[in-house]
Amino acid sequence: MAQPEDVAIGFVGAGVLGSGLALALSAAGWRVAAIASRSQSSAERAASLIDGCAVGENAQAVADACDLVFITTPDAAITEVSGAVTWQAGQGVAHCCGAASTELLATATKSGASVGAMHPFQTFAAIDGPGQAAERLHGVTFAISATGWLEEFLPNLARSLGGRGIEIPDDMRPLYHASAVLSCGYLATLLDAAVGLWTNMGFTEEDGVRAAVPLARATIEAIERQGPASAVTGPVVRGDSATLAAHLELLSRHAAHLLPLYRQLTESSLPLARSKGIEEPQLEQIRRTISVSD
């Protein structure tokens, strides 16, 4: 197994993820040797946080100085950046895009490089800098597809960050990415709906966030401890269609746009209700309640 000091790692793209991953890998003992970005100032900012890290003049300079280069530009630029570099046979090139795999690095593959996709199942929204991005990378799951020496090396990097690498077949990668969107972006959409109801009751959005976040956080913690079936609460899993009918009635008067979402979530909760022992007649009553026209 390669020792951290044996492998010079470089980054092209000193944004949220590139800076955070560079910092996290350096803190884990890896040799982050060079960073380049579109603007010199971004590269300098990231490199200044890492001992022994040089600012590369451009992507080629990083490729010339490093054994493994992460292209951490926005997804749309990965292929172009990779295509503009002369890669050496045996060199490693990777990106961190979730929806696509190593096909984005076809030109590097043609040059005989080992290629990889290493996507962290994590969000970096609303962070206050590379230090916090690096913290968020600790313990996460990375979806890894790789060729050559990166097949073993990238999971090793993930483990060194306290996380794990899992292999997702290329044709399943969009499904994996859909799971990330459900866990993160659509969770925000759901809480936006919950918070919005506080404004219907005459409170501010801030009041809603203050009320909803501790509840949501406790739910996430319960899921982490015992799984979703143990954490799910509310009228569906109590078989309580009268309360559901009252929700629908008030939603239709004050937030009718949420009715389809509320009905769909109720329907999607039925298997969990069944697993908690709710009998078929009560489940059927719930189905009838949510199928009533607005």
Ligand SMILES: NC(=O)c1ccc[n+]([C@@H]2O[C@H](COP(=O)([O-])OP(=O)(O)OC[C@H]3O[C@@H](n4cnc5c(N)ncnc54)[C@H](OP(=O)(O)O)[C@@H]3O)[C@@H](O)[C@H]2O)c1
């Ligand atoms: N953000 C997330 O939550 C998240 C989560 C998982 C995976 N990812 C993945 O991480 C990768 C990077 O995303 P990000 O959110 O870190 O993006 P970002 O914050 O927008 O940073 C991208 C960086 O790349 C630089 N850049 C843009 N075009 C370039 C080019 N042609 N050549 C060199 N550098 C270029 C930018 O330029 P400047 O030098 O001008 O700053 C910027 O610093 C993407 O593949 C994304 O899918 C992101």
